[in-house]
Amino acid sequence: xxxxxxxxxFSFHENRRNQNFYIxxxxxxxxxxxxxxxxxxxxxxxERIIRDAGLGAIEFFAFLSAVFLAAxxxxxxxxxxxxxxxxxxPIPRSRYFLGRYCGVTGVILFGILIMGILLTxxxxxxxxxxxLNSDYYLAYVNIYFKILMITALSFFFSLLSxxxxxxxxxxxxxxxxxxxxxxxxxxxxxxxxxxxxxxxLAYWIFPNFSYLNTKSFPAxxxxxxxPVAVWSILYVFSYTAVFLIMSIMIFGKKDL
Amino acid sequence: xxxxxxxxxxxxxRRNHFFRTTYRTGxxxxxxEIGDGDVFTLLGLxxxxxxxxxxxxxxxxxxxxxxxxxxxxxxxxxxxxREVGYLPEVSYYFPYMEAEEMLFFMAGLGDLSGKEMxxxxxxxxxxxxxxxxxxxxxxxxxxxxxxxxSLAQTIxxxxxxxxxxxxxxxxxxxxxxxxxxxxEEWRRIGKTLFLTSHLITEVEKISNKAGVIHQGHFVRxxxxxxxxxLENDFLExxxxxxx
Numbered sequence: 305x306x307x308x309x310x311x312x313x314f315s316f317h318e319n320r321r322n323q324n325f326y327i328x329x330x331x332x333x334x335x336x337x338x339x340x341x342x343x344x345x346x347x348x349x350x351e352r353i354i355r356d357a358g359l360g361a362i363e364f365f366a367f368l369s370a371v372f373l374a375a376x377x378x379x380x381x382x383x384x385x386x387x388x389x390x391x392x393x394p395i396p397r398s399r400y401f402l403g404r405y406c407g408v409t410g411v412i413l414f415g416i417l418i419m420g421i422l423l424t425x426x427x428x429x430x431x432x433x434x435x436l437n438s439d440y441y442l443a444y445v446n447i448y449f450k451i452l453m454i455t456a457l458s459f460f461f462s463l464l465s466x467x468x469x470x471x472x473x474x475x476x477x478x479x480x481x482x483x484x485x486x487x488x489x490x491x492x493x494x495x496x497x498x499x500x501x502x503x504x505l506a507y508w509i510f511p512n513f514s515y516l517n518t519k520s521f522p523a524x525x526x527x528x529x530x531p532v533a534v535w536s537i538l539y540v541f542s543y544t545a546v547f548l549i550m551s552i553m554i555f556g557k558k559d560l
Numbered sequence: 561x562x563x564x565x566x567x568x569x570x571x572x573x574r575r576n577h578f579f580r581t582t583y584r585t586g587x588x589x590x591x592x593e594i595g596d597g598d599v600f601t602l603l604g605l606x607x608x609x610x611x612x613x614x615x616x617x618x619x620x621x622x623x624x625x626x627x628x629x630x631x632x633x634x635x636x637x638x639x640x641x642r643e644v645g646y647l648p649e650v651s652y653y654f655p656y657m658e659a660e661e662m663l664f665f666m667a668g669l670g671d672l673s674g675k676e677m678x679x680x681x682x683x684x685x686x687x688x689x690x691x692x693x694x695x696x697x698x699x700x701x702x703x704x705x706x707x708x709x710s711l712a713q714t715i716x717x718x719x720x721x722x723x724x725x726x727x728x729x730x731x732x733x734x735x736x737x738x739x740x741x742x743x744e745e746w747r748r749i750g751k752t753l754f755l756t757s758h759l760i761t762e763v764e765k766i767s768n769k770a771g772v773i774h775q776g777h778f779v780r781x782x783x784x785x786x787x788x789x790l791e792n793d794f795l796e797x798x799x800x801x802x803x
Contacts, residue, residue, distance in 0.1 A: 310668045314657075321656035385652040389713055392618050392646040393669040396638045560620040 307395050308403045315377075315407020320414065324372045329415055332365030336423060351427070351435050358423035359440075362416055363447045367479055369412045370451055374458040375472040377408055379465065382560055391560070398552045405459055405548065412451050420444055446516040449540040453511050454479055456547040463554045482511035515539040561632060563721050563752035564594040564617060569626035571612055585776045586612035590626070592771060592778060594754060596720075599747050601755040601763040601785075603794050604773040610756040611649075613773065614725050617754070618646055630721070642670065645719035649726040649756075651706035655699030659690060659709050662698065663716060670717040684712040703730060711742070721752045728759050740766055764790040772797040 319325055339357020343350040378401075381387040391397065427435055457478050462471040481488070485507055492503035515536050571586035587609040594600045604610045615621040617628060619635060628635040631643060653662065660681060667677040685691045688708040693701070701709060707730065714722060727743070728736050736759075743766050746753060757763050763770060763785075770782045772794055780797040782790065 307669060310665065314665045317661075318654055318656055385648065385650070386654055388618075388620060388648055388652065389646065389710075390666070390669070391620065391638075392641055392644070393666050393717070394638050394641045394671065395669045557622065559622060560615070 307399045308406060311395070311400055311403020312406035312410060315404050316410045316414070319373050319408060319411040322373070325369065325411065325415065328365055328368050328372065329418070331368070332361045332415075332419055333422070335361035335364065336419070336426075340426065351430070354427060354430065355423075355435050355440065358419075358426070359443050359447075362419045362423065362444075363450070365419060366412055366416055366447050366451050367454070369415060370408075370454045370458055370479075371472050371475050373411065374408045374455040375462055375475040376468045377404055377462070378459060378555075379462045379468050379471050383468070387560060397556050401459070401552050401555050402548070405455060409448075409452055409455050412455070413448060416444060416448060416451075446536070449516050449536065450482070450511075450513055452544050453513075453540055453547075454482070456544045456551070457511060460547045460551045460554075463551055463558065478511060482513040485510060485512040486514045511543065512539075561596050562593045562629070563596045563598065563631060564592070564754060565629040565632070566590055566592045566613070566617070567627045567629070569616060569623045569628060571616060571621055572624050586621070587616070587773070587776045587778075590773075590776075590778050592781075594752060594769070596631075596752055597747075597750050598769050599743065599753040599755070599767045600769045600771065601757055601767040602771050602773055603757065603760065603763065603790075605798065609773045609776040611725065612776075614646075614723060614754075614756060617723060618644070641719075642717060643719050644721045644723060645714040645717065647710055647714040647722070647724040647727055649729050651703075651710040653698045653706065653709065656697060658695055658697055659701070659712075660685065660694035662709075663712060666713055666716055672717075680716060680718075684716050687715070688712045704732070704735060707731065707735070719751075721754070722746060724753060724755045726756055726758070728757060728762055736762065760791045760794060764788070770794075774798055774801045777801070 336358045339361065340354055342357070343353040378387075391400065424436060454475065458471070458475040461474045461478075465471045465474065488503060489507050492500050495503070569590045570588050572588075573584045573586055575582045575584070590609075590613065602610050602613060612621065616623055617630075619637060619640070630640045633640070657665075663681045663684065664677055667680055672680060682691075685694050688711050690705065690708050690712060693705065698706070698709065714724075724743075727739055731739060740762060743753060743755075747766070755763065755767065764787050767785050768783075770785050770790060771778060772780045772782075774797070779801045780793075782793060786793075
């Protein structure tokens with residue numbers, strides 16, 4: 305556990321100093337600022353525009369961070385051979401892997417928190433404290449849950465792919481699929497049995513971010529009657545754990 | 561007691577294409593024993609299998625057949641790196657980290673206590689002459705400084721076995737002399753050294769044993785190395801294997 309924490313801290317500092325991280329942060333700030341400016345055109349829904357544009361910018365930042373940091377973390381280390389001098393120190397590959405995962409998700413959380421404080425402060429200063437309800441804070445939790453899942457997936461696929469670019473493209477693809485799972489499943493109902501079953505299989509393999517959205521929460525899951533939060537937590541942690549375990553198994557036996 | 565032993569090790573690289581898999585032999589049926597306190601150099605042409613051998617010993621590659629033993633214990637993964645230090649041919653490091661910070665991180669992986677870490681990091685930085693640049697980012701380091709940093713991390717945990725992949729590569733004449741002196745010092749204090757190199761004239765000054773690898777096969781052992789004859793012996797071995 306101590307070694308995982310050491311690698312995570314190292315990874316956090318390394319990624320925090322990476323210029324890409326600040327470029328993404330700046331980009332997200334600009335999106336938030338654009339939302340703020342647009343809100344001036346409509347005083348009726350000003351609060352909603354600032355809040356939704358802000359949360360959207362934060363989620364977009366988190367997603368881009370996962371693409372630029374997570375998708376390339378291990379693969380670029382292997383390509384650049386920087387990993388050699390670390391793995392020739394007394395640390396098991398599994399702990400190194402988990403440390404890296406925690407470091408990347410940690411630095412993205414750091415970015416989400418910085419932007420979250422800014423957005424909350426902005427809403428507060430605008431006298432819109434009424435929008436700072438539990439749904440607002442829950443949105444941050446859900447964004448981070450998505451990051452936990454997509455980062456685990458991204459690490460997994462980066463171990464299988466041969467280039468940084470393909471790993472990044474795949475992460476982007478999974479992010480989009482994850483947001484459209486329910487729609488794709490719905491559309492596939494009209495398709496042939498073969499296609500329907502293929503889609504159903506993919507539905508269980510690919511991430512399904514509907515579990516993190518109260519408005520589009522899957523009806524199948526809702527039928528069980530458990531609170532949405534319980535489902536969300538169970539789904540996120542079990543899905544993430546499965547991909548982390550598979551990644552550790554691959555990484556443990558990978559020729560470097 | 562042997563420090564490093566390879567017992568009939570074979571490594572085959574597989575590469576998957578769309579509809580076929582190609583195979584390339586890295587090393588085949590490779591056996592070698594290096595005793596405690598030896599300075600052994602593995603000689604070979606480019607692509608002969610030297611780096612594959614180093615990676616196999618370090619556990620960065622997994623053998624298809626055969627076994628590797630470090631101090632008579634079967635290759636036991638990460639625990640062996642308390643006894644083994646590795647100097648890579650080219651210095652690959654994390655550009656956004658400071659040298660001292662990086663060494664503290666590596667020392668932490670070796671489970672050194674806070675006080676031990678401070679003492680050890682200061683000692684190795686002093687030893688390689690980087691004390692005054694310890695706080696600089698590694699991306700700001702010159703090639704020579706990176707090589708020194710590389711040396712610092714190799715000896716950080718005070719390992720008994722040092723694996724040096726092309727240690728003279730990229731060094732100027734002064735650097736080569738300093739490296740040779742360092743290796744002689746390590747030999748004097750009883751460390752076991754495994755080197756790979758192209759510079760035969762340097763190797764024969766410092767090694768007591770040498771071996772030749774060609775096309776993935778271990779072809780000849782020189783025990784002891786006779787100064788002045790190694791270059792001819794090496795070329796002869798290659799010629800014999802080719803004919």
